[in-house]
Amino acid sequence: MSSPFFTIAIPTKNRPERVGNAVRSLVEQTFEDLEVIVCDNSDETESHRTSAVVEAFGDPRVRYVRTNGRLSMPDNWDHAIAGSSGEYVGILTDRSVFRRHALATVHREIEASGAQLVNWFNDMYGRGANGDELKRRGCTFKRYRHSGEQILDYFVHGDPKYATKVVPKLMTSVCRRSVLETIRTRVGRVCPPVAPDFTSGFLMLSHVDFALTIDESLYVSCGTGNGADFRRGGELAERFRADLGMDWRDFVDRMPSEACFAHALVLNDLMRVRESVPELIGHRDVDHRQYYVGCLNDYVKAARHGARRDEDLAALLGALEREPAEVRKWVKSTSLYAAAVTPPGVVREKVAATIATLAPSPLPTFPTVFDAMAWDERNPREPLEASFVDLRYGLDRVKQVSAARRRRRYRTLRKAIGRR
Numbered sequence: 347m348s349s350p351f352f353t354i355a356i357p358t359k360n361r362p363e364r365v366g367n368a369v370r371s372l373v374e375q376t377f378e379d380l381e382v383i384v385c386d387n388s389d390e391t392e393s394h395r396t397s398a399v400v401e402a403f404g405d406p407r408v409r410y411v412r413t414n415g416r417l418s419m420p421d422n423w424d425h426a427i428a429g430s431s432g433e434y435v436g437i438l439t440d441r442s443v444f445r446r447h448a449l450a451t452v453h454r455e456i457e458a459s460g461a462q463l464v465n466w467f468n469d470m471y472g473r474g475a476n477g478d479e480l481k482r483r484g485c486t487f488k489r490y491r492h493s494g495e496q497i498l499d500y501f502v503h504g505d506p507k508y509a510t511k512v513v514p515k516l517m518t519s520v521c522r523r524s525v526l527e528t529i530r531t532r533v534g535r536v537c538p539p540v541a542p543d544f545t546s547g548f549l550m551l552s553h554v555d556f557a558l559t560i561d562e563s564l565y566v567s568c569g570t571g572n573g574a575d576f577r578r579g580g581e582l583a584e585r586f587r588a589d590l591g592m593d594w595r596d597f598v599d600r601m602p603s604e605a606c607f608a609h610a611l612v613l614n615d616l617m618r619v620r621e622s623v624p625e626l627i628g629h630r631d632v633d634h635r636q637y638y639v640g641c642l643n644d645y646v647k648a649a650r651h652g653a654r655r656d657e658d659l660a661a662l663l664g665a666l667e668r669e670p671a672e673v674r675k676w677v678k679s680t681s682l683y684a685a686a687v688t689p690p691g692v693v694r695e696k697v698a699a700t701i702a703t704l705a706p707s708p709l710p711t712f713p714t715v716f717d718a719m720a721w722d723e724r725n726p727r728e729p730l731e732a733s734f735v736d737l738r739y740g741l742d743r744v745k746q747v748s749a750a751r752r753r754r755r756y757r758t759l760r761k762a763i764g765r766r
Contacts (some may be wrong), residue, residue, distance in 0.1 A: 350407070351433055352380040352449055352520060353432030357422040358440035359387045362395040364568070366402075367715060370441035371403050371565075377450035382408040385426035387417045394574050418589040418734065420545070423516070423537040427526065435463075436520035441568045442468070443715055446723075448564035452520060455489065458545045462522040463550050463557035465514030469563040469722070470716045473570060479709035480718040483563055484730045490559040494551035500737045501616070505744055506640030508734040514550060514557045515543035516677040518565075520549050529553055533622045544612045548619040559733050568715050577603055602634060605658040609640030634673050636741055638666055642682040649686075657684060678742060707758030 357364045365384060374381045382405075386396045393412060400410045413425055427435050434456065438444060444529055452464050470481040494510075499500045512523075516537065526536050529549045537546045551557065587594060598610045600617040613632055620627050645659050666674060677683055712718040732738075 350379050350381045350432045351431035351434060352377075352452060353383060353427070354380060354444075354449075354522070355383040355385060355423075355426035355430060355435070355437050357385045357387065357419070357437065358396060359427040360389055360392045361440045362388075362399045364394060365396055365440040366399040367568070368440050369400060369403055369408060369442050370437050370462055371445075372438065373408065374446055375444065375449045376447050377453050378407075380407060381430070381432055382396040383411060383426055383429060384408065385413060385422055387413045387415055387422040387425075400506045405510070406543055407712055407761060418539065418591075419543040419586060420539045420590070421536075421539045423542040423546070424535045424697065425694055427516070427536060430523060433523060434520040435516075435523050435526055438495045438565070439517050439567075442517070442565050443568065443719070444565045445719055447564070451560065451562070451564060455558060455560060456511075459489075459558050461491075461556065462525050463554045464518060464560065465519035465555040465557060466558075466560040466564040466607070467518065468510075468565045468567045471566050471568045471712075471718050472760065474709065476711065477569070478711040478713060478714055480566075480722070481709055482722065484729055484733075485563060485727065486561045486731070487729045488561050488727070488733070488735075490733075490735045491556050492559065493556050494554055496737065497551055497557060498548070498627065498630060502613075502630060502743060503636060504737065505734075505739040505741065506636055506643055508634070508739055509640070510544075510609070510612060512559070512735060513544060513547040514559070514654045515547040516550075517543050519547075519550070519557075521554075525550065525553050538618070538622070540592070540618075541615050544615050545619055547624070548616050548627070552619075552623055559735050561733050566719060570647055570702045596603070600635060601632070605641055605662035605753060606617075607641040607644040607655070607658060608661070609644050610637065612636060612678070613640070633741075634669060635676050638653070638673070638677045639664065639680055639682050639741075639744055642677075646682060646685045664688070676745075706747045712765055
């Protein structure tokens, strides 16, 4: 029997109601030459429900694999792809669904370009208060070809708002299986801790000549996962840490401070990967300016959602004071620094209340993610002119944008407090 073109693995834990949607989105693909591996790391009380959901599809392309239920997330990812037989391998998280044409689009681009690594982007469903909103991202619908060196360089030195988005991760890409086997032989695994999406991305980028980026939303992420919860310091993040058997400080032990922000974690992961393949990316190091503004961005985003990470902020700002003068001056001149260190006050609260009354247009709502995707097919979005995918937005732009935002914020502030 010939091998399928794609293997898509679905690592899952205690989400039987979600994993069924993920599997459904794969068996309904317009491109049919694939295998699906559901790797169930659920607790014993939940595993029977997951297996029943998967077996109900009755599709010979879908394979159910049961773990001992005690694997960490990186271990479950590695376990999920270990038995793959497809020419190209990817991961679909159990709370995500592919659009019907996703794999057909990817296959067409592989055939045209010969790319060993292809990645794409996502829309979001169900992250609002009611759990039924669809948020569509802007897309150029263009294809971008960058070397692994270019992408890693941007990840370290580019605008941190976009730096993490340009990395092809196994959950947003497919990679030729022979490349993954080379990585496993050299490193011992494809998805090492801490964050397996980023570590797999760094390793893939260091083993291919180029990555092909499809600037389209080929899947929809539903609800929130470990990444968003980590920024808020929530229960999922704590379970993730406990499963790894690590201390929070271990996540950032190669960083300038002990501040455990998501941006610091993924930069730290690059430093870990660097040590496993020094001959390939041993020259990579932390850009301290980017490190600080990336962590400040995480702090500000968490605060906007009601989470205070003041202990981490204090550690970050303490380390900043030990940096060379040029780094301190640069970071302190950004609006992110100003936003992070400005204490809440009457004026700020009044501005927030004023802005809250200017609510954006409501997002479209749908009873299920499949209804949302059907509506999206009937209502295609207008393509954007340009995208961050072209890697244009560097740290110089952070300063430029910061100055413009400061001016806008000042004007908004004056209007909000009635000073015309």
